[in-house]
Amino acid sequence: MPYFYMDSTFFTLVIPTFIFALWAQHRVKTTFNKYQKQYSSRHITGREAAERILRLNGLSHIRIERISGHLSDHYDPRDNVIRLSSDVYDSTSTAAIGVAAHEVGHAIQHAQEYFPLKLRNLIIPATNFGSRLAFPLFIIGLIFSSYDPLLLNLAYIGVFFFFFSVLFQLITLPTEFDASKRAMISLEQQGILDDEELYGARKVLQAAAMTYVAALAVSLAQMLRLLAILNNRR
Numbered sequence: 001m002p003y004f005y006m007d008s009t010f011f012t013l014v015i016p017t018f019i020f021a022l023w024a025q026h027r028v029k030t031t032f033n034k035y036q037k038q039y040s041s042r043h044i045t046g047r048e049a050a051e052r053i054l055r056l057n058g059l060s061h062i063r064i065e066r067i068s069g070h071l072s073d074h075y076d077p078r079d080n081v082i083r084l085s086s087d088v089y090d091s092t093s094t095a096a097i098g099v100a101a102h103e104v105g106h107a108i109q110h111a112q113e114y115f116p117l118k119l120r121n122l123i124i125p126a127t128n129f130g131s132r133l134a135f136p137l138f139i140i141g142l143i144f145s146s147y148d149p150l151l152l153n154l155a156y157i158g159v160f161f162f163f164f165s166v167l168f169q170l171i172t173l174p175t176e177f178d179a180s181k182r183a184m185i186s187l188e189q190q191g192i193l194d195d196e197e198l199y200g201a202r203k204v205l206q207a208a209a210m211t212y213v214a215a216l217a218v219s220l221a222q223m224l225r226l227l228a229i230l231n232n233r234r
Contacts, residue, residue: 129164
């Protein structure tokens with residue numbers, strides 16, 4: 001369907017944000033690789049840093065596990081476990097320690113019932129449901145509106161469902177920025193990294209944050225594109 005895939009909004013909205021997302025992904029990889037070579041003078045691993053921050057926040061019950069993959073680190077609130085990739089778990093680099101502390105930041109958010117995190121978890125079912133139906137409804141409504149204009153409402157319903165993906169990305173931003181802020185405060189106050197090492201950890205977390213900004217930009221551009229297509233059809 002050339003009209004849907006290759007209209008002018010594809011070049012004015014989707015392509016620029018897609019390039020931005022590629023740049024953000026490249027930046028986080030190159031920044032992580034750079035500071036993966038800057039090692040902690042205290043020889044603390046990512047796992048040890050995470051354990052120390054968890055213990056001082058009264059969260060010693062949260063387990064830390066090693067997982068495969070590159071930058072696949074995450075906190076799982078359902079199992080009360082922080083999963084760290086091999087590049088982070090055993091590494092004493094400032095990059096690894098920054099990433100590990102960031103995941104602990106999410107665990108602290110969960111323990112303190114941080115509102116944006118609760119809100120994000122609340123809309124996950126609607127986001128998953130909407131992401132499966134959004135584009136099928138949009139395409140069906142757009143195609144069959146040629147036979148009955150009322151069926152164009154299906155396309156609008158598809159855009160409404162897609163809105164939950166945009167909302168999810170929007171709420172994710174403060175959640176990720178706050179986790180990084182908590183991480184940097186903990187690393188500094190607990191003396192895990194010195195000033196120069198803190199700079200490396202901060203650069204890694206800032207680069208990672210840009211991937212979430214890019215994800216929001218892509219989702220928002222896609223939603224605006226869908227609305228522009230519907231406006232042209234009407």
